[in-house]
Amino acid sequence: MAHSPAEQRAMARALELAMRGPRSRNPRVGAVVLSPAGEVLAEGWHRGAGTPHAEVDALSSLPDGAARGATVVVTLEPCNHTGRTGPCVEALIRAGVARVVYALDDPGEVSGGGAARLRAAGIDVEGGILADRALALVGAWVTAARLGRPHVTVKWAQSLDGRAAAADGSSRWITGPEARSDVHARRAEADAIVVGTGTVLADDPALTAREGEKLRAEQPVPVIVGARETPADAAVRSHPHPPLFYDTHDLAFVLDDLWDRGLHRVFVEGGPTLASAFLAAGLADRVLAYVAPVLLGGPRLAVGDIGVPSIDRARRLRVIERVPLGADLLFVAEPEHPAGDPPPRDIGDRAPVSAGPPRRT
Ligand SMILES: NC(=O)c1ccc[n+]([C@@H]2O[C@H](COP(=O)([O-])OP(=O)(O)OC[C@H]3O[C@@H](n4cnc5c(N)ncnc54)[C@H](OP(=O)(O)O)[C@@H]3O)[C@@H](O)[C@H]2O)c1
Numbered sequence: 576m577a578h579s580p581a582e583q584r585a586m587a588r589a590l591e592l593a594m595r596g597p598r599s600r601n602p603r604v605g606a607v608v609l610s611p612a613g614e615v616l617a618e619g620w621h622r623g624a625g626t627p628h629a630e631v632d633a634l635s636s637l638p639d640g641a642a643r644g645a646t647v648v649v650t651l652e653p654c655n656h657t658g659r660t661g662p663c664v665e666a667l668i669r670a671g672v673a674r675v676v677y678a679l680d681d682p683g684e685v686s687g688g689g690a691a692r693l694r695a696a697g698i699d700v701e702g703g704i705l706a707d708r709a710l711a712l713v714g715a716w717v718t719a720a721r722l723g724r725p726h727v728t729v730k731w732a733q734s735l736d737g738r739a740a741a742a743d744g745s746s747r748w749i750t751g752p753e754a755r756s757d758v759h760a761r762r763a764e765a766d767a768i769v770v771g772t773g774t775v776l777a778d779d780p781a782l783t784a785r786e787g788e789k790l791r792a793e794q795p796v797p798v799i800v801g802a803r804e805t806p807a808d809a810a811v812r813s814h815p816h817p818p819l820f821y822d823t824h825d826l827a828f829v830l831d832d833l834w835d836r837g838l839h840r841v842f843v844e845g846g847p848t849l850a851s852a853f854l855a856a857g858l859a860d861r862v863l864a865y866v867a868p869v870l871l872g873g874p875r876l877a878v879g880d881i882g883v884p885s886i887d888r889a890r891r892l893r894v895i896e897r898v899p900l901g902a903d904l905l906f907v908a909e910p911e912h913p914a915g916d917p918p919p920r921d922i923g924d925r926a927p928v929s930a931g932p933p934r935r936t
Contacts, residue, residue, distance in 0.1 A: 581613030678709035742873035753901035765842035771849035772801030
């Protein structure tokens with residue numbers, strides 16, 4: 576049965592509810608329970624690892640038996656596994672709901688398969704409603720689950736002529752305050768912020784997410800990749816999270832280790848050597864290029880060799896957003912051909928992970 580206008584409205588509401596959930600390693604999910612007549616009976620959302628999933632949260636606000644014959648509208652396919660909370664599909668079956676409408680398939684190997692389980696129990700199920708909007712909300716989580724490695728955003732600021740720094744290496748500030756504050760907001764959405772030793776030695780960045788001078792509540796774990804020592808008095812050593820140090824150029828290894836630590840959204844912030852290495856390795860799922868109307872000339876390109884020998888091998892990107900930020904322009908782009916799909920891994924409920932002590936590999 577095709578979804579109704581009431582279900583469509585309920586999905587839009589469920590997406591709003593999802594936004595109330597914390598940014599965490601778990602996806603943000605919202606749910607609405609509708610009566611057979613299409614009235615809203617209950618609402619719920621996921622409040623982070625270890626707490627009830629959105630549909631169970633919504634059902635739990637109803638008296639026993641009140642959801643019998645109801646429709647549950649939820650932004651992610653109900654999970655089918657026992658993580659730190661029980662499987663949602665069993666709760667839906669026990670509640671006697673007649674229909675489940677969801678936006679996105681759950682890509683997890685273990686947590687997925689909820690729709691099939693519900694159908695097997697005689698529940699009417701429809702997926703894909705407002706899937707684009709749900710994907711915009713949890714896209715990084717979905718990519719990470721599909722690839723079995725963190726979702727990687729590579730960010731750089733460049734002059735109009737494609738330079739990341741002036742000839743002497745100074746790069747503060749190419750872009751204006753609006754662009755910089757946009758970067759800080761996006762840093763706060765990441766689990767880890769990654770730079771090469773070159774940036775640490777040249778710029779001594781704090782790698783914190785700030786609002787004005789104030790630290791934001793959510794801070795990415797700072798990660799420094801490369802062989803050279805970070806000075807004892809480097810600003811990054813005062814970060815709220817102890818930095819992670821990787822004495823290697825093996826980016827796949829770094830991503831694997833970050834994954835194992837539960838750091839699933841990685842923000843790569845420089846500089847040109849590291850950005851190029853991520854691009855060359857096909858490990859950039861999203862590019863953020865902040866373009867400032869300034870000319871720098873000289874040799875310090877924003878991106879160097881990424882293994883493109885000729886124009887027919889150019890890396891075509893799909894621009895998904897162009898954001899004016901004061902005098903600057905942000906391009907948000909993704910590869911036309913995203914990274915391959917190795918077998919999915921389950922990343923259902925995980926305990927929050929602390930970065931642990933600085934580490935050498
Ligand atoms: N415009 C921007 O957005 C932006 C952002 C950041 C920095 N910058 C500017 O960029 C300049 C620094 O550039 P950079 O390229 O030296 O910085 P970087 O990319 O942060 O650091 C480069 C270093 O990272 C290490 N590294 C780690 N993994 C690597 C890999 N897979 N391949 C190669 N090297 C790897 C190497 O150091 P080891 O030799 O120690 O192993 C390498 O020399 C500064 O002028 C800074 O101001 C600009």
